[in-house]
Amino acid sequence: MSNIGIFVGSVYGNAQHVAEEVKAALTDSGLVSEVYNDPSIDDFQNASKVIFISSTTGMGDIPPNLEFFIQDLRDQMPLMANKPFAVAGLGDSSYGDTYCGAGNQIFTLLTELQGNPIADLLEVDACETLEPELEVVTWVKSLVKYLA
Numbered sequence: 001m002s003n004i005g006i007f008v009g010s011v012y013g014n015a016q017h018v019a020e021e022v023k024a025a026l027t028d029s030g031l032v033s034e035v036y037n038d039p040s041i042d043d044f045q046n047a048s049k050v051i052f053i054s055s056t057t058g059m060g061d062i063p064p065n066l067e068f069f070i071q072d073l074r075d076q077m078p079l080m081a082n083k084p085f086a087v088a089g090l091g092d093s094s095y096g097d098t099y100c101g102a103g104n105q106i107f108t109l110l111t112e113l114q115g116n117p118i119a120d121l122l123e124v125d126a127c128e129t130l131e132p133e134l135e136v137v138t139w140v141k142s143l144v145k146y147l148a
């Protein structure tokens, strides 16, 4: 049975809300998942599939709640041995070059850890939608075959 880890980076709660909706959609599909907003390396290693949902803060930066965890991943480099992963970035294209910077950093890091991307980075633009959960849930449902 797969045990999907949903790792959330969120400052104001948008990505957290999206993650809760994704968990509900996975449950509807008969899949077991857990949302982590203060994860440990153990949580990361124990998940059989990995989904990151992260907003971007500052100038292309990782939200504070994930900052130390991401630094731990960079320091410890726990290799993923082809573990499936997907990353959704919430951002705002009015920030220009730093648009979805955190999502991009996470996608690059998981690739360096030798994870297996089951989709391209999904970029969700706050300029385009007020309901990021609709876009992300539709995207996750299209990936269920890789997450089962």
Ligand SMILES: Cc1cc2nc3c(=O)[nH]c(=O)nc-3n(C[C@H](O)[C@H](O)[C@H](O)COP(=O)(O)O)c2cc1C
Residues within 6 Å of the ligand: 009, 010, 011, 012, 013, 014, 015, 016, 055, 056, 057, 058, 059, 060, 061, 063, 090, 091, 092, 093, 095, 098, 099, 100, 101, 126
């Ligand atoms: C202070 C601040 C800085 C931000 N910096 C960026 C940025 O550099 N790039 C980007 O794409 N979005 C940026 N955003 C937009 C947020 O990522 C976006 O509003 C997101 O939906 C927030 O989700 P959250 O509530 O989960 O943190 C910024 C927002 C704020 C308030």
